[in-house]
Amino acid sequence: MALLVAKFGGTSVGTIERIKNAASKVAEEGRRGHKVVVVVSAMAGATDQLLGYCRSVTPHPNPREIDAIAATGEQVSAGLMALALEQRGLNARSWQGWQMPLLTDNDHTKARILEINTKTMKARLEQGEVAVLAGFQGLGEDGSITTLGRGGSDTSAVALAAALGADRCDIYTDVDGVYTADPRIVENATKLSKISYEEMLELAALGAKVLQTRSVEMAMRYRMPIQVLSTFANEFGSDLLGTLVTDEDETMENNPVTGIAHSLGEARITLADVSDKPGVAAAIFGALAQAGINVGTIVQTGSKNGQTADLSFTVPQSDLERAEQALHDEQAVVGFQHLLTDKSVAKISLVGLGMRTRPGVAALMFKTLAEKGVNIQSIETSEINISVLVAAEYLELALRALHKAFGLDKE
């Protein structure tokens, strides 16, 4: 008998019928002899509606009140899930973040979990109760309601699984696992039966939307296996149906590349004719750091006439406006002539533990893109990933070509 945490995302609890369907999956695990703790997101659309209310009251809503309001989405779905489970004969109870309590810091709308008190929940699990935790939310140190940020229910689920010492955390979602690439673009993408924490973390950070990055970090820290699987598949039960995110093992390095992530969420800023003198780069990136903006790959072209150079880098599109503002404020110090922006860029990233030991991945990547006529705007690498920035219009072409070149296409 295992203790499982089963997390259902917003689409999986998006309607009453879907909540009932999810409850059937939980009941089935119960029949298989497992103890199950459920974590739910808000019904799809609920959070957006609530945030829309906040913004219609005031353009800059107080984050503390945003959290109090947004947390109701999960409170509703947790209650409804408990009702659906009870209807299936289980003794279920909903839990709010403050009821555990799941303690967080006071950084509203993006709080971090400090501690989860599982004493009462454990005692009730022992008595046969099924617990349904409202995801995404916690109790701040000052007694206010906090939320963990977009997708925070994944983090709630993994953190609760770790705190309870669960055997596995199942993330039920609208896809049936982690794929070698986005199957909506690459029709030959294949589902991975296993992936290491490290690779999943890179994929999530580089644009794969299937799991929230923080939840993977947390799973890696606590060595908590995560299974990603579909709520809508007809199969029941906890035999591994989706993708297991777990410790790396020897089978994982057969292929140098495990998966390809992509992101359309970045923008490129080019500062033209920047004075080529000491302290300029510090002024530019100091100003951006001051504004809390994460800067991606930086490319500097050689000095044109010994006096000016061009400087390019990426920022998240959501930060582009603030970045431009911060740079214009520093224009006098930096002395650039023009500021150009480009939102039509795509980042494509190859991820794989196998890269650590197999050379030639970068060479094959560049060759493949060159053969298709795709110009690489910038390159970024880490031990287990290589990312390139290309014009967005080449995204699909480049993804498919790379997927094939690295032997990821299904047979």
Next chain:
Amino acid sequence: MALLVAKFGGTSVGTIERIKNAASKVAEEGRRGHKVVVVVSAMAGATDQLLGYCRSVTPHPNPREIDAIAATGEQVSAGLMALALEQRGLNARSWQGWQMPLLTDNDHTKARILEINTKTMKARLEQGEVAVLAGFQGLGEDGSITTLGRGGSDTSAVALAAALGADRCDIYTDVDGVYTADPRIVENATKLSKISYEEMLELAALGAKVLQTRSVEMAMRYRMPIQVLSTFANEFGSDLLGTLVTDEDETMENNPVTGIAHSLGEARITLADVSDKPGVAAAIFGALAQAGINVGTIVQTGSKNGQTADLSFTVPQSDLERAEQALHDEQAVVGFQHLLTDKSVAKISLVGLGMRTRPGVAALMFKTLAEKGVNIQSIETSEINISVLVAAEYLELALRALHKAFGLDKE
């Protein structure tokens, strides 16, 4: 400088625009130098939607989960109200029932308030914060979320006002006060500037919907003045604009009748040819009491032939079906021949402290109805009210005639 509790009902916070309007009223009280604590209902329609969700999951939802789900309505409106107040320059904060805590018993969906801890709220009020309490909800003794039943936000507001030692509790609603009769039926109805707790309690219990009965009981117990006033009137400020519900004073007894309430929510049951022997009444009303059904006026016609009589009484329409069931179960013991029911009845009630000292109220009531050809089916009286049951089709005619006969028409 006064400490006021201002409660806004569901219609008053039914849209974002209305929440902003309500916030303006609170801000105006602040400018007049008053400290204000706000209590809000859920946005109109929200509670019904949430209860609808519960019932679509299961026909008999667990009351504990109903409460966890329904309480989110007020959590949202409290947060939005705090945002709207902050937008108007006030330092506002929403409070959930569990955050105070407002402690209740565990009688889910109709919990009773046990204690309100106002220590932290008082300290924050002293620092100039405006508190916005989510009405309707509390924290049960076992740590679960409870709700106080339909219209419970009125009770939350009066209880909080009493606990804080407020100077007055203002109930903002969609009517501008308490009227001598329902102005939708009696166009000559006039707004009362003052009414005693006792009279308001009778009117509320007898069908006037402007205040929840329990909230008036609580106001009477703690001698907390309530003002009923409109959220939608353009006047601002706390000079008495609506109706003040307060201790009786000598001005209140000028007229024997203060107001006329009516209710279409009752049904009449007639048991025909009931055996006229000892113990029969005990069997009938014992069975109904067992089923938890409150029985109104009972009328027994004289024995027809020394062996059987007819027996009529009223029950709430919502209990009619259960009452019929309970009586049929006892038919063998009671020995009635037929059970007739009539939902087309109206109860009309004259209420006034003046009745205690002025005779002739009943006589004038019966005479007035007789002149209009309205047959009285039954009569019930207390120290300060006389109620009659009439056929529902006579409701408007009877109300208007009585309103005029007792000198309540406006000039």
